[in-house]
């Protein structure tokens with residue numbers, strides 16, 4: 001039985017492919033390289049010393065998808081394909097709903113046709129919207145997402161719940177990621193956004209490597225220890241390992257729809273990140289304090305207890321590792 005990974009050349013997808021191959025899974029990977037590079041596929045093979053089938057294709061291409069299900073014995077699907085830029089999603093909602101929601105539907109419908117009912121979905125902590133309490137547990141209210149990207153994640157979660165309700169032989173894991181950062185310790189794969197990054201860690205990395213002049217810190221008047229926003233940063237390799245554990249859970253007899261937060265349970269401020277990055281990499285990160293970014297929330301972090309108890313998931317990498325690995329990847333490029 002093989003695992004079909006959609007979006008396997010992307011940031012989280014590529015790290016997960018490495019961990020799945022290391023754990024002995026056989027893979028079929030697809031990606032259309034709309035936000036990733038073909039060289040990543042070779043790098044996954046270099047890191048692991050293992051081979052897998054790869055198809056360059058859009059996951060909305062139903063006939064090609066069917067060909068993959070016919071040619072391979074697929075046992076489960078992990079869906080990383082999808083657009084993920086919050087700001088862009090506000091500008092191009094139709095593109096986001098088509099790519100993310102229709103893509104997931106095409107995939108799920110094809111799975112149903114071929115009798116494959118194990119599905120791991122890349123969701124996001126953004127589905128919690130403005131938190132009513134911190135830390136966030138999986139039973140916290142979801143909804144009131146503030147942008148189409150977040151709403152696509154919410155809609156797909158609802159679709160999965162409806163599918164499971166209609167047929168309880170499906171086995172589904174919804175993984176709500178907090179803030180994935182860092183890179184593989186080899187420095188071969190990592191986060192490589194096109195243009196000016198929206199997210200904190202890639203932005204800092206471009207300042208460290210002098211591609212950008214200085215960081216703008218979006219507000220220092222939040223009700224947090226130093227006034228800057230607090231997030232739950234999780235090393236992408238820890239996050240990737242969470243997918244292996246989720247698949248193992250789906251391989252057990254008991255069927256179900258399971259929802260897990262993947263975070264560390266620790267909140268770090270923007271200034272914590274800047275200081276740690278400077279210290280561990282021996283670089284300077286010039287910054288200025290600017291206005292708050294619209295839609296930002298002061299404090300967001302996970303209660304990771306459920307993933308620990310039910311999956312055995314514990315994020316083991318530190319903030320030092322996250323900052324060091326992010327910089328190593330950028331320096332090697």
Ligand code: UFG
Nearest residue numbers: 124125126178198199200203216217218229230231270296
């Ligand atoms: N920040 C800055 N300057 C920057 C970029 C970010 O100060 O140039 C601050 C933000 O204000 C925030 C923190 O750094 O306080 C983290 O911001 P990111 O953009 O890195 O991450 P977000 O928490 O805003 O969003 C991330 C993902 C979303 C996901 C969300 C929910 O980008 O896809 O987490 O967990 F939906």
